[in-house]
Amino acid sequence: MSQCQAATAFHSRIVTFIVTFVVRRSVVTKDSGVGSKQELIGRIKTRRGGRFVGGSELKLKLKLQPQESYETCRRTMATHNKLRSYLVSPAELNSALKLNASKLSHEPRIIPLCASWFLPNDGRNGYETFLAQHIPHSQFFDLDAVKDEHSPYPHMLPSASDFAVAMRHLGIRREDSVVVYDTKELGIFSAPRVGWTLQVFGHPKVHVLNNFRKWVDEGYPTESGEPKTPAVTEYEVPQLDESKVAAFEQVKEIAKELGKEGADEVQILDARSLGRWKGTDPEPREGLSSGHIPYSISVPITDLLDPKDKTFLPASELKAVFESKGIKAEVPIISSCGTGVTAAIIDAALTEAGYPTQQRRLYDGSWTEWAQRVKPGEGLIHKSE
Template sequence: MAIRQVHLQAYIVTPKELSDALTKNVPTKISTAPRVIPLCAAWFLPNDPEGRTGQQVFKQKRIPSARFFDLDAVKDHESPYPHMLPTARVFAKAMQNMGIHKDDEIVIYDSQELGIFSAPRVAWTLKLFGHPGVHILNNFRLWVEQGFPTESGEVEAVEGAQNEYPTPTLETSKVVDFDEMKGIAKDYMKEGAEGVQVLDARSQGRWAGSDPEPRPGLTSGHMPGSINVPVPELLNPETGALLPGDELRKLFISKGVDPEKPIISSCGTGVSAAVIDAALGEADFGKPEARRLYDGSWTEWAQRTSEADGLIRKES
């Protein structure tokens, strides 16, 4: 049987590109060829004013044949921090339960309400675990507005979940841990320091320390030397889509980010930091091998450091 061709090239894809790929790669029960699978990664902050959950909005409206990736389930359950990367076994089991094969092309999308928010985190996770075909839809809101099909209701059982997904190896070179971040913070502004740049995706108020964190008891503020790049600034305010590469590049330059120096993305729990990482890629800004993400992000940082030791800064 001839293997069907997958027609997705870019990391960030448009609704039309996804629609064309799904049309040209209609799955059949007997075919073993690679498929194009939409994967919903909708996730909301714990203080969401409407009390929404990703599972709820997935059932209310989704791309036909889509699967759901639960960020609150596919994680390191032994960690005290909310969304640390899962073990390879947990990841493989989750992919198997979703009926995803290693050679499937995965297009990850967010909720209609948030535009681009948590999908980049799931895409980043899949890439770190070596899944070869990973893309981000830009975005589901436009998919709906442009009249592409949706469905709702309970989700049918996934076919193919019995096919084992091979246990992968995590690419640790893209992940920054607490000890390294602490060393970077202590080296900030010291003569001869490497000049690592930390970009923080949280809101300006949370970064400055004037607004509370969404998790009770967690102080707000920022790491020494970090640069605030709130996620909304990376998106089209009307559509919630990621801005074009040239606009993103201008934005990073306006923030004083140097493409010649290493960049670490951070946020509240490591979710929206991946939006910065995706935006850097779309802008072709900085060296790919020098762009990394701090997995524990602010939740870990605020619990393991303090203002007294100078590692939490607030703006007056």
């Protein structure tokens, strides 16, 4: 039984109970210490009272506060259990879900959204891992489906209208809080990309669970199988916040100027493994050259996650990682990776570490677009030993 249900049951019993006190007015014993009706009521309220003898009787009825309904209680407690930070713990999410409004309610809800996705050379399937185990009442966001279908590069942002259609069929309303989470196997991987996608399309309340592996290990509820088909919502077509997205032409112009005297400072961060950044390890996509954008800084996601449970490191440790790589809060930042997925891990870590969100962008096409579009003679693919 929830706290609200227990409170409601208690009030239901007490509010219908009318206490009638029989008081004989003529004599009040000295040891009672009661000399007036007002003092008597005061003692009743404090569960104290003396012995009364003789005289006529006076009936007093205690007026209790009106019954607090379950919904009122739930709304009150939900107000105090809002998810405040971008990264939320399993305990925070579990508490918030217990206070969720019903599906028929018009009140804002918390929607768990699974974003499981694996690299193309992995062999596992995100939707299959979702079916095997997920948070109750979750929906599944398919990164391979909600994208720009006309682009030759994987995972480019969808159009605003396609995004709105996806949100409608996921049963999400603009006023709902969305908590994105990953597969148990990878810990933190693709959920930040979906969280970032919701943010750039202006969804007001977006969070990332830190993380589903801990949710399972700490014993919170899970279920398996196909989710129930949600009622289609009326999610309006949003506007893309282009200030949060870096396009190929913009990054190319920056890369050509970096290192020149008088050039504007920009920090390009790369979330891929150090071997891929150096050009010594192959890319997971066949035929794609490895290497890095000139003057980019290697920030592998393994540097930002706890090696044991794949959760984000604490804020102070994340800040120390960025500072050790010379990343400055006051200089614009562009995050990149292989296809724009794990670059969002860097972006989320920057938020957690206290870096300002202004002048921060994510290179949507990332290395897959870069390696295919730059020309061999331009010198824009660097390798290091």
